[in-house]
Amino acid sequence: MSARLGLSIIMVYLIVAIFAPIIAPYSETEILGAAYEMWSDKHLLGTDSLGRDMLSRLIFGARNTVGIALAAVGIAFIIGGSTGMLAAILGGWYDVIISRVVDVLMAIPSLVFALLILTVLGTSVPVLIFVIAILDCTRVYRITRAAAMNIVVLEYVEAARLRGEGVWWVIRKEILPNITAPLLAEFGLRFCFVFLFIAALSFLGLGIQPPTADWGSMVRDNATLINYGDITPLLPAAAIAILTVAVNFVVDWLLHRSSGLVDTV
Amino acid sequence: MSQEVNSMLNLLRVIGQRIALGLMTLFVVSLIIASIVELLPGDITQAILGQSATPETVAAFRAELGIDRPAHIRYLEWLKGMVTGDMGKSLANKREIADLVGARLSNTLFLGGFAAAIAVPLSLILGLLAALYRNSIFDRGVNLFTLTSISFPEFFVAYILILFLAVKTGWFPGISNVSTDLAFSDKLFRTLLPAMTLTLVVVAHMMRMTRAAIINLLASDYIEMAQLKGIRPFRVILYHALPNAWGPIVNVIALNLAYLVVGVVIVEVVFVYPGLGQLLVDSVSKRDVPVVQACSMIFAGVYILLNLVADIVSVVTNPRLLHPR
Numbered sequence: 121m122s123a124r125l126g127l128s129i130i131m132v133y134l135i136v137a138i139f140a141p142i143i144a145p146y147s148e149t150e151i152l153g154a155a156y157e158m159w160s161d162k163h164l165l166g167t168d169s170l171g172r173d174m175l176s177r178l179i180f181g182a183r184n185t186v187g188i189a190l191a192a193v194g195i196a197f198i199i200g201g202s203t204g205m206l207a208a209i210l211g212g213w214y215d216v217i218i219s220r221v222v223d224v225l226m227a228i229p230s231l232v233f234a235l236l237i238l239t240v241l242g243t244s245v246p247v248l249i250f251v252i253a254i255l256d257c258t259r260v261y262r263i264t265r266a267a268a269m270n271i272v273v274l275e276y277v278e279a280a281r282l283r284g285e286g287v288w289w290v291i292r293k294e295i296l297p298n299i300t301a302p303l304l305a306e307f308g309l310r311f312c313f314v315f316l317f318i319a320a321l322s323f324l325g326l327g328i329q330p331p332t333a334d335w336g337s338m339v340r341d342n343a344t345l346i347n348y349g350d351i352t353p354l355l356p357a358a359a360i361a362i363l364t365v366a367v368n369f370v371v372d373w374l375l376h377r378s379s380g381l382v383d384t385v
Numbered sequence: 386m387s388q389e390v391n392s393m394l395n396l397l398r399v400i401g402q403r404i405a406l407g408l409m410t411l412f413v414v415s416l417i418i419a420s421i422v423e424l425l426p427g428d429i430t431q432a433i434l435g436q437s438a439t440p441e442t443v444a445a446f447r448a449e450l451g452i453d454r455p456a457h458i459r460y461l462e463w464l465k466g467m468v469t470g471d472m473g474k475s476l477a478n479k480r481e482i483a484d485l486v487g488a489r490l491s492n493t494l495f496l497g498g499f500a501a502a503i504a505v506p507l508s509l510i511l512g513l514l515a516a517l518y519r520n521s522i523f524d525r526g527v528n529l530f531t532l533t534s535i536s537f538p539e540f541f542v543a544y545i546l547i548l549f550l551a552v553k554t555g556w557f558p559g560i561s562n563v564s565t566d567l568a569f570s571d572k573l574f575r576t577l578l579p580a581m582t583l584t585l586v587v588v589a590h591m592m593r594m595t596r597a598a599i600i601n602l603l604a605s606d607y608i609e610m611a612q613l614k615g616i617r618p619f620r621v622i623l624y625h626a627l628p629n630a631w632g633p634i635v636n637v638i639a640l641n642l643a644y645l646v647v648g649v650v651i652v653e654v655v656f657v658y659p660g661l662g663q664l665l666v667d668s669v670s671k672r673d674v675p676v677v678q679a680c681s682m683i684f685a686g687v688y689i690l691l692n693l694v695a696d697i698v699s700v701v702t703n704p705r706l707l708h709p710r
Contacts (some may be wrong), residue, residue, distance in 0.1 A: 227410045228417070229688045231647045232665070232681045239669045239677045240421050312536065319538050320651055324666050339540060346548055354548070357541035364536035372532065 126369030204264025512595025639695030
């Protein structure tokens with residue numbers, strides 16, 4: 121099934137990302153040959169615009185792009201998730217105020233907001249992660265709150281509160297275990313979105329800066345090759361696309377399974 | 386009679402509430418955009434000025450950005466300027482921002498409108514067909530296609546199109562040079578590739594949501610009732626299902642048009658199209674803060690407006706919200 125294919129692709133990417141220094145034939149920043157060399161035995165995928173080995177940069181790019189995306193989504197989930205569950209439990213004014221703030225933050229298109237902050241604070245990696253985490257924690261907040269609302273009204277939660285259990289205990293033991301399915305699916309979707317977003321920003325020259333290898337900026341740097349009909353610049357873009365498709369397959373399967381839909385023909 | 390008047394008044398009240406909410410959101414967003422400048426630490430000023438960063442030039446730069454004036458006065462001036470059309474001067478080339486923005490805004494709207502004109506009917510038809518013949522080969526094929534389409538970064542789609550439709554076959558230009566004195570058909574020709582890129586990206590989303598909305602509808606009991614009564618499928622779709630599907634469908638359309646606003650930025654950069662998106666990206670690289678603020682404000686405004694339309698339509702087409710009892 122397509123989900124199995126997706127999972128295996130994701131595993132491949134993770135292995136490449138973690139073991140990059142061992143797998144890559146050359147370093148990601150060393151200039152080794154002439155610019156734009158053709159595919160040869162020495163450089164399996166040729167060289168890029170400055171003479172660096174394409175294959176090694178592709179491999180290291182996995183680590184950088186995937187790593188930053190995971191970090192940003194992870195932070196977004198920690199912030200958005202806990203805020204969402206808190207809002208669901210505490211209700212009242214907390215819920216209203218935080219939800220309004222989130223609504224306003226979501227009213228600005230993400231790319232524009234990111235560009236705005238990047239103009240002012242510069243394009244370093246921590247700023248990048250911070251901006252994306254802020255943008256995405258709003259979406260995570262919404263989903264977590266919606267899912268948690270369904271649990272909070274159940275009787276065992278009320279019983280726990282009456283017993284005197286603290287808010288964090290209830291979150292950890294009662295709510296969190298019951299909302300893992302939608303949260304997991306959302307993690308996958310958010311990862312895809314953040315991944316594409318970082319690639320887009322890097323492509324615009326505003327994300328991960330050179331000489332760090334990153335798939336988005338690799339597409340941009342080697343774009344002129346397209347005019348000669350060479351597909352090398354499409355390779356990093358394809359790497360992005362394949363990972364996103366794989367994650368989407370897995371998320372699709374997850375949602376389909378957890379929604380309990382029966383496929384009637 | 387009073388029933389009708391009541392529902393009219395109700396409708397107006399709900400729409401008015403939504404518009405007020407939209408305006409307030411716009412106001413808060415303008416506050417955020419304006420106050421971004423506050424975040425500029427002193428060393429960033431140094432970074433922008435680079436070599437010429439003496440205390441005098443730094444002070445002059447800050448005076449030009451108006452940082453030395455109190456914040457609320459600066460904000461009100463900026464806001465007044467935004468509304469009257471005087472957006473100040475660009476830091477990079479000292480030109481009036483309003484001039485820069487004017488032509489580019491119409492270019493971007495042209496591109497967006499072109500893409501929307503193709504994308505909306507296409508995705509509605511595809512979504513409808515996929516819903517009607519769900520789980521058939523057609524449906525699965527289209528599903529697969531849209532799933533992959535959503536996953537591709539826009540620049541990937543753009544470069545593939547350029548590779549196959551411009552470089553290898555030479556049918557279309559790879560760079561879209563558009564200026565105001567071009568003939569309309571010429572403009573259409575040069576803008577076709579970027580419009581196609583945008584369309585591919587947006588159709589995927591819209592088609593999936595249309596399909597989901599219609600499938601949801603077709604599963605309802607009253608549809609089953611209509612089918613059991615022996616009404617022909619075409620009539621069932623047209624007179625029983627579609628009227629209830631408009632709400633979610635138009636909602637999806639408005640939201641995706643809002644997404645177009647953002648997607649247009651990348652496409653403009655790839656095709657070197659002289660639009661607002663490209664201006665925004667260029668200004669960000671040059672740290673041209675006033676231009677970035679002006680462009681962000683315009684993009685945010687359009688985005689909020691489209692979301693507002695989606696909101697109002699979903700209220701208006703939902704009889705339960707329209708006639709509360």
